Amino acid sequence: MPRTTTPDLRSQPVQAAAPEQLTMPSMTEQLASSDAQSHPQGVDLEEVQGLLYSSWADHPYAAYLFATLGEAKRARAWLRQLAAQVTPATPALRPAHGRVQVALSPRGLQALGVPKEVIAQLPHEARVGMFARARVLGDLDPLGFTLGAKDELEVMVMVYARDPAARDELVSAQRAALQAAGARLLPVELSTPLGEPGKLEPEHFGFADGISQPFLRGLHDEPRPGADPIPAGELVLGYPNAYGRMPHSPRWGDFDLGRNGSYLVFRKLEQHVERFWGTCTEQARALLGEGAPAATQALADKLAAKMMGRWKSGASLTLAPDYDDPAATTAERLNTFGYLAEDRDGLRCPISSHVRRANPRDARGGTVTGSLTVTGRHRILRRGRSFGPPLPEAMARAGKGDGQARGLYFLCLQTSIARGFEFIQQSWLTNPGFGGLYQESDPITGPGGCPFTIPEDPVRLRLPSVPPMVTMRGGGYFFLPSRPALARIAEG
Amino acid sequence: MRRASTPLTILAEIDPELRDELDYRLLCIHRQVDAFHPSQLPATHFARFVIIDDPTPSVGERLPALLAWECNHDGTIDDYLSAVAEHTPQIDRVFSCCTGYPRDGTRNFDDWVLWMRERAHRSMAFYTAYGDVSHQQVHNDRAVHQAIREIIDADRPALRVLPPEELHRRIARELATRYPQLDISAQGEGTMRWAFGKLIAVLALLVFLPFALLAFVPWYVILRRKERADAATAGPVHDPRNLWVAEDHFTQNQLTHIVDIKPGWFRVATLWIVLTVIDALAKLWYVHGDLGGIVTIHFARWVFVPDRRPEPELRRHRLLFFSNYDGSWENYLGEFIDRAAGALTAVWSNTVGFPASRALRGEGARDEEGFKRWARDCQVPTLVWWTGISGSTVQNVRNDLWIRRRISRELDEDEARAWLRRL
Numbered sequence: 034m035p036r037t038t039t040p041d042l043r044s045q046p047v048q049a050a051a052p053e054q055l056t057m058p059s060m061t062e063q064l065a066s067s068d069a070q071s072h073p074q075g076v077d078l079e080e081v082q083g084l085l086y087s088s089w090a091d092h093p094y095a096a097y098l099f100a101t102l103g104e105a106k107r108a109r110a111w112l113r114q115l116a117a118q119v120t121p122a123t124p125a126l127r128p129a130h131g132r133v134q135v136a137l138s139p140r141g142l143q144a145l146g147v148p149k150e151v152i153a154q155l156p157h158e159a160r161v162g163m164f165a166r167a168r169v170l171g172d173l174d175p176l177g178f179t180l181g182a183k184d185e186l187e188v189m190v191m192v193y194a195r196d197p198a199a200r201d202e203l204v205s206a207q208r209a210a211l212q213a214a215g216a217r218l219l220p221v222e223l224s225t226p227l228g229e230p231g232k233l234e235p236e237h238f239g240f241a242d243g244i245s246q247p248f249l250r251g252l253h254d255e256p257r258p259g260a261d262p263i264p265a266g267e268l269v270l271g272y273p274n275a276y277g278r279m280p281h282s283p284r285w286g287d288f289d290l291g292r293n294g295s296y297l298v299f300r301k302l303e304q305h306v307e308r309f310w311g312t313c314t315e316q317a318r319a320l321l322g323e324g325a326p327a328a329t330q331a332l333a334d335k336l337a338a339k340m341m342g343r344w345k346s347g348a349s350l351t352l353a354p355d356y357d358d359p360a361a362t363t364a365e366r367l368n369t370f371g372y373l374a375e376d377r378d379g380l381r382c383p384i385s386s387h388v389r390r391a392n393p394r395d396a397r398g399g400t401v402t403g404s405l406t407v408t409g410r411h412r413i414l415r416r417g418r419s420f421g422p423p424l425p426e427a428m429a430r431a432g433k434g435d436g437q438a439r440g441l442y443f444l445c446l447q448t449s450i451a452r453g454f455e456f457i458q459q460s461w462l463t464n465p466g467f468g469g470l471y472q473e474s475d476p477i478t479g480p481g482g483c484p485f486t487i488p489e490d491p492v493r494l495r496l497p498s499v500p501p502m503v504t505m506r507g508g509g510y511f512f513l514p515s516r517p518a519l520a521r522i523a524e525g
Numbered sequence: 526m527r528r529a530s531t532p533l534t535i536l537a538e539i540d541p542e543l544r545d546e547l548d549y550r551l552l553c554i555h556r557q558v559d560a561f562h563p564s565q566l567p568a569t570h571f572a573r574f575v576i577i578d579d580p581t582p583s584v585g586e587r588l589p590a591l592l593a594w595e596c597n598h599d600g601t602i603d604d605y606l607s608a609v610a611e612h613t614p615q616i617d618r619v620f621s622c623c624t625g626y627p628r629d630g631t632r633n634f635d636d637w638v639l640w641m642r643e644r645a646h647r648s649m650a651f652y653t654a655y656g657d658v659s660h661q662q663v664h665n666d667r668a669v670h671q672a673i674r675e676i677i678d679a680d681r682p683a684l685r686v687l688p689p690e691e692l693h694r695r696i697a698r699e700l701a702t703r704y705p706q707l708d709i710s711a712q713g714e715g716t717m718r719w720a721f722g723k724l725i726a727v728l729a730l731l732v733f734l735p736f737a738l739l740a741f742v743p744w745y746v747i748l749r750r751k752e753r754a755d756a757a758t759a760g761p762v763h764d765p766r767n768l769w770v771a772e773d774h775f776t777q778n779q780l781t782h783i784v785d786i787k788p789g790w791f792r793v794a795t796l797w798i799v800l801t802v803i804d805a806l807a808k809l810w811y812v813h814g815d816l817g818g819i820v821t822i823h824f825a826r827w828v829f830v831p832d833r834r835p836e837p838e839l840r841r842h843r844l845l846f847f848s849n850y851d852g853s854w855e856n857y858l859g860e861f862i863d864r865a866a867g868a869l870t871a872v873w874s875n876t877v878g879f880p881a882s883r884a885l886r887g888e889g890a891r892d893e894e895g896f897k898r899w900a901r902d903c904q905v906p907t908l909v910w911w912t913g914i915s916g917s918t919v920q921n922v923r924n925d926l927w928i929r930r931r932i933s934r935e936l937d938e939d940e941a942r943a944w945l946r947r948l
Contacts, residue, residue, distance in 0.1 A: 157764045169773040169853070276862075276893045281761035378946050399818030399864065407863045451762065451855050452893075460856040465775050466918035471670075491689045492677055492945050 071273055072265040073251040073293065078122040080293040080515040081269060084134045084191065085446060086122040086252045088243075088416050092132050092193035093227035094200040095418050097299070097442060098207055101185045102144040103215025105525070109145055111214035113523035115190070115207075119516055122252055131203055132193035135519065136297045136511035138162075141187030146525050151290060154283035158450050159296060159510040170455065171463035172505045173480050180219065180301055180507030188216065189299060189511055197226075222301065224418035224442060233347055236419055237304045237439050238337070238477075238502075239426070241347035245368050245392050247412045261368075263412050270294050270448050275410045280448040285521065293515035295446045298413075298454040300508035302478070303440040306424045309477075309502045311432025313337045316496055333430065339487050340476040340499075342386030350382035351375060371395035373404070379488040384468040387477040390461045393468070411461075413445040413453045440503070450510055478503050530570060530656050533602060534646045534828050534847070535594040537623035539576065547576070547592065547622035551908045554619070561615030563911035567608040568599040568660045571824060571849040574619065574909040575781045583785060583877065585839035588832065592623055593781075595847045597824045599659045602645065606638050646845075648826040649797070650804035654814035654919040655823075657713075658926055663914055665708045666925035672704045673928070673948055689941035697932045709932040722809045747791060748885060755787065758878040762897040768904055773853045776918060777823070779910045780857065782846040783830070784876040784903040792875040793842060795885070799871045800827055814923040818864040821851040823919055827872065844876055851918040858897050866890040878902065 073081055089095070102108040112135075120132045137145070139152050139160045158166055164182055167175035180186060190207050194200035204221055211218055227234055233241035248260035249268050256262055266274030270282045271292035282291030310333070317332035318324075334357075338344045344353060348361035351370050361367070373395040376382055382389050389396070397404040421439025428435065447453030461467060462475040465483065476485045481501025487494040514522065539547060551574055553559035563572040573595045579588040598605045609616060610631040617630035627636040655663070676699045677684060684692055700709055772778050786792050807816075814820060825848040832840040850857050861869055870889030874882035880895035882888050890896045914922065924947055931944050 154761055157762065157769075161769075169769070171775070274893075276891060278892060278894065281894050283761075380946075398820055403818050403864065407860070410859065410863065452859065456853070456855050456859070459773060459853045463775065464852060465916075466851055466921065469918070469920035469924060471921055472916060488946060489685075490946070491687070491692055491942060492681065492685050493948060494681070495674070495678060497678065 081122045083120040083122045089132045089193040094194045095224035097222040098190040099219040100188045100211045100216040102187045105146040107214045116519035134191040136189040136513045151285045178507030181509040186509040295513045297511040297513045300443040301506040303504045307434040310429040342388035354381035413447045416444045532648045532651045533596040536591045537644045539590045540624045543622040565613045570597040572596045572911045646828045649800040651826045652807040666929045669929045670925045693941040713930045757881045758899040779907045780848040781905045786842045796875040823849040
């Protein structure tokens with residue numbers, strides 16, 4: 034229905050406004066006038082699911098449960114029970130042990146009896162689903178997905194525990210509850226336990242992960258090192274976003290179903306660790322000839338860092354171009370650099386490297402401010418964990434696998450999947466023309482089979498064909514409701 | 526002084542009796558099973574066929590459905606049409622579904638050209654990222670860059686020890702001997718014309734300035750009154766017609782968009798002024814593929830589609846927009862909002878349903894979700910779309926051109942280093 038002229042009542046801001054107040058100027062003024070409205074506080078923190086504020090690093094053992102729901106009435110009874118266990122952000126309301134979060138896909142909401150006109154207000158890409166969006170996302174083999182290929186992921190329950198026994202207990206309790214409600218369960222997805230608390234967790238390739246994270250004001254007063262503040266509306270519905278507007282929130286009659294909720298993206302990414310390090314070793318050997326093993330290993334490390342854009346410690350190549358320099362990993366430097374001033378051409382950190390693509394910072398074109406405005410509108414909060422046992426380094430370097438599957442449960446939160454995860458995946462990571470490149474995708478997460486250019490003076494080095502280092506095994510798009518929204522859905 | 530790429534927009538009324546036949550023929554072309562395929566069109570950068578319906582008119586009766594042929598080609602329109610008639614007479618298969626099409630089609634060339642010219646619409650504003658570079662040149666430059674890649678990859682260890690200027694000379698020599706068929710001359714874009722055009726534009730501005738100042742206050746008062754009364758589209762971003770299925774391909778994409786201009790002469794006149802200014806900027810200032818930080822648009826144009834029905838109060842003039850761009854829909858719209866919201870709002874705030882604007886350029890497209898929803902609502906599926914430079918982004922084309930123009934020149938050390946960094 035093109036050329037609509039009547040304002041759509043569903044887009045009403047949180048304060049019930051008359052239709053004529055919907056024009057944007059008045060809304061912006063309303064927002065600007067109330068600072069209390071700009072981030073979750075007080076009662077709102079009791080409403081948001083804790084995952085928005087914490088990765089539950091003090092709970093090293095995580096598990097993800099997926100299920101297809103059964104009959105609506107029983108499903109609602111199950112949700113009513115679960116809603117009471119869901120961990121809020123407010124520390125005082127958290128139990129001593131164990132964390133539980135829950136997300137529902139549009140299909141799951143439908144199975145719970147949420148009316149069609151409410152579901153129609155969910156983001157288009159969430160309703161279409163990750164499986165259907167495979168072409169757009171550059172996922173090569175959606176039919177091979179072990180998760181989400183049949184639109185079967187209706188519920189996602191996330192549990193976090195302090196030790197393996199507690200996790201087993203949580204998992205069996207949640208499974209039993211789902212089963213009792215007539216849901217069909219998928220195999221449990223168990224995370225690799227986290228290592229030392231307070232340290233950056235390495236992913237399977239061996240690189241420190243989770244460095245660049247947005248900071249969500251509200252619970253914590255100041256950004257922790259490496260976290261930059263972004264408007265709450267980028268991560269939580271019901272607050273102004275990076276455009277200074279209220280992101281659209283689905284409403285169920287008078288009830289704002291979206292408020293204090295978010296959208297969750299889950300992807301199971303298998304990492305081919307032996308292929309990654311094997312390729313780096315092989316390329317180093319090809320460049321050096323049969324040289325000293327130490328030199329080959331150093332060059333392999335450098336090539337790996339060039340692909341990632343950071344050294345294993347997390348030090349940016351823009352700050353530490355030649356070797357993994359601990360001086361570049363201090364809290365003040367780790368995440369506080371730009372590319373444009375010192376590294377415009379990517380001579381230190383290649384333009385095609387993974388972290389430069391995932392967050393181009395000031396080098397997305399135009400001025401520094403212009404670029405930061407653009408990149409600031411595509412931020413996501415990552416909450417992923419690894420799965421599978423680590424591969425011993427010597428085996429990885431020799432290109433030998435152990436037959437075990439390992440990788441990353443990628444999990445992120447945002448208020449717009451299209452502008453958040455999908456944008457980063459499509460327009461930055463996979464885009465073969467990113468930053469003026471030619472037919473070149475991300476060397477880590479891309480589909481593989483394309484070149485990787487390492488700028489150098491006087492002339493660039495080009496790896497002609499990098500194999501796929503990661504294989505997408507499935508996933509889905511979910512709504513992460515607030516606790517009152519869960520109660521409302523359970524009510525029916 | 527030539528301008529290589531020319532925008533061609535043909536809008537022809539579809540014979541309602543032959544509508545289904547046309548749908549079918551376009552589908553065959555899209556699936557590449559028809560005798561005619563756009564790749565056969567000579568010297569063409571991009572081409573598309575779109576059917577423009579009028580499903581839900583706000584007032585009066587529906588306007589007849591139009592077949593739009595959008596094309597970016599080299600040379601003049603007359604030369605191009607005669608080349609099309611000569612090389613791709615199968616174009617008759619498409620246009621014979623339109624009313625009044627000459628019975629003998631392209632075989633009766635004079636009648637055919639007349640018919641086409643009557644339906645050709647001028648672009649009110651036309652942007653191109655490489656207007657002076659012919660289709661053939663784009664391909665040549667791409668091949669030159671590819672040849673350079675091969676030369677380096679084959680012999681990098683020996684090359685990288687050379688000083689930059691020597692390395693540049695060596696590559697130029699290898700190119701000349703090993704790839705004699707490629708053009709490695711320094712010829713480029715005519716910069717003089719732009720300087721001259723800029724002068725004319727500034728003079729024209731000075732002449733009209735007093736009049737503009739006189740008219741400004743009444744114009745502004747009327748504008749603000751109208752803006753306060755206008756209704757805007759609202760709601761979440763959606764895609765009820767699943768337009769995304771034909772979009773978000775890696776590298777290049779297309780967009781076709783048509784919307785009613787708000788009723789009355791005031792909006793038409795305002796739009797005319799805005800688009801004239803944008804056209805001048807696009808032709809004279811933004812000529813190097815960078816539209817204020819947006820480096821992803823190959824060709825874009827706005828076309829005024831007049832409604833010539835007898836009753837003036839029922840007329841609905843429309844504004845048609847075509848774009849050939851790099852990257853995803855989300856990226857394209859996002860860059861518009863982030864880097865050119867003012868200009869976009871100045872254009873489209875004159876059209877129905879656009880998010881509320883203030884003083885022509887304010888707000889409007891800055892309502893991100895409202896703007897995206899409105900854009901989706903007015904978008905038209907592109908039934909046939911063809912690119913003549915598949916796989917190349919605007920940045921690739923511009924970079925290839927830049928590299929090729931500096932091969933045959935003598936470069937000093939710094940220049941040679943800069944040149945090598947762009948390979």
